[in-house]
Amino acid sequence: GAGVSQTPSNKVTEKGKYVELRCDPISGHTALYWYRQSLGQGPEFLIYFQGTGAADDSGLPNDRFFAVRPEGSVSTLKIQRTERGDSAVYLCASSRYRGETEQFFGPGTRLTVL
């Protein structure tokens, strides 16, 4: 079956602009996670959704970052007033339910802020 998909695969933007990154989880997965991965480092947790609600947003670096999952499936990560330090690969993962052993990751969106 289809895995986790993320669009766009690459996004280049200018400093100060607004961007939206989309994640389509595996159908039926209730838990959805966003991670950010800088070059040469492991992924870092940003936010976790259980259904439509953000159950844990402790990893969001500041209030320029926001994510939604209005219908409990697709999620959008929104970044306002982008900065060069936001450049990274943004990864989305889903699992069937909270506590599921395995998280299934998408290929990521590479964001470059010029």
Place this chain on the structure above:
Amino acid sequence: DAKTTQPPSMDCAEGRAANLPCNHSTISGNEYVYWYRQIHSQGPQYIIHGLKNNETNEMASLIITEDRKSSTLILPHATLRDTAVYYCIVRVALNTGNMLTFGGGTRLMVKP
């Protein structure tokens, strides 16, 4: 979640066993050991997990020491496609956020 320590890089000859170590000396009794790997330009992929018994699946084997302070992931017959960064993660099965906390991982290079 407990912190893990892994060597930054390792080499392995194709067809030989790859043994990837991980230290987790501060692991708690309710924390599991998980292994994920990340092939270049892809998202991480789950490999295996265990609590205290050794585990084996179609991808790998996981050996956990009796005191649970360290573990080894074994790829029995490494292929070129196993070249990746391997992450050892320890976490409770149902932590508050259920997120994964990745360290730096081990970059495994399988050579012909």
